[in-house]
Amino acid sequence: VSRIARAALAALPSIVVCRPALAHMIGDARGFPGGVLHPLLVPAHALALIAMGLMLGSQDRAAALRLFAVFVLSLATAVAMVAAAYAPREPAMILLIATACAALAAAIGRPLPMPFAAILAGVAAIALLLDSVPAVVSTTETLLALAGTIFSASAVLLIVSTLAMTARRHWQRIAVRIAGSWCAASALLVLALQMAR
């Protein structure tokens, strides 16, 4: 029997016993892992983090670090707001507006004035976290999920902003601006759809 035939024979049992590939059935994750996955699985949140990262990448290194600190502190502030049972009406809409502003700034390719950038980072962080509160009764589980969200949102922001900041060549700067333009266009369209509905 040839090598291919042997390989086919060897593969046969694994093919027979395999299950459907449920690649996107991870939405049921709860607690810390659920919180970690949340910003990665909700497209509007992922879009917001990418847009904020691109905006931070357009700033100088010191300003970007300060803005990153503002973002993380605002996430922590939002946890306190959740603990105080503050329930805003439309965090998703606020997040989309902040996303569109940050992405437009990245598309323009010029650093934003620090106060405006800080407000944008703070508002985006608070809206993102308030829109990530899981629908569970347990306080411990809620806090664990929010801790996971803080971890992954900060990590994504750090990665995207670092990548955007290291884009020094002309074509790389253009690529960052194009990515900003794509994020802004997407955010504006989603915002319009939310308002229309």
Added chain:
Amino acid sequence: MLRLLLAAALSLAPAAALAHASEGVAGGFTGGFLHPLLGLDHVAAMVAVGLWGAFLGAPAIYLLPIVFPLVMAFGGILGILGVPLPGMEAGIALSAAVLGLMVALAARPPLWVAAVLVGAFAIFHGYAHGAEVPDGADAAAFFTGFVIATGLLHLCGIAFGLLANSPRGRVAVRLAGSAIMLAGIVFLSRLA
């Protein structure tokens, strides 16, 4: 024997991968990504934008892919809000014909003229996408998918358009522009 074994293995192929249902995030992104790719008129016009950008050179070559999605989003918002836009289909078909003609002629008008022309057509394309959002799909995934697909079509056009730096490549790019122009005329004739 070998063929028999392979056939047996294939016949026992696994159950369907349920990763890309038509709804939700994955379905939304897939639907949005495929939306511009499944319409030949959209594909032709978007590639023509890239080709023309390459012909126009800097700064148009990078301004067009940055500005186009934003203007297209404006058109999409009009479509979402249901603002009437007469002649939408004709505008899309005309965009392929006109942009193809610009590439075929290797036209190099002032940047503002090119920007106004491309921007006007971007509104028609955006309107068509915005007016056709499927109900069950995740909106952010859908719009991100279609914006990325549109952008990638521009980049394909730009990549092919960069051939225009050589004499033979220039002919090839102008021929591609002529083909897009003819396709645009066919699209227009179907509407008549």
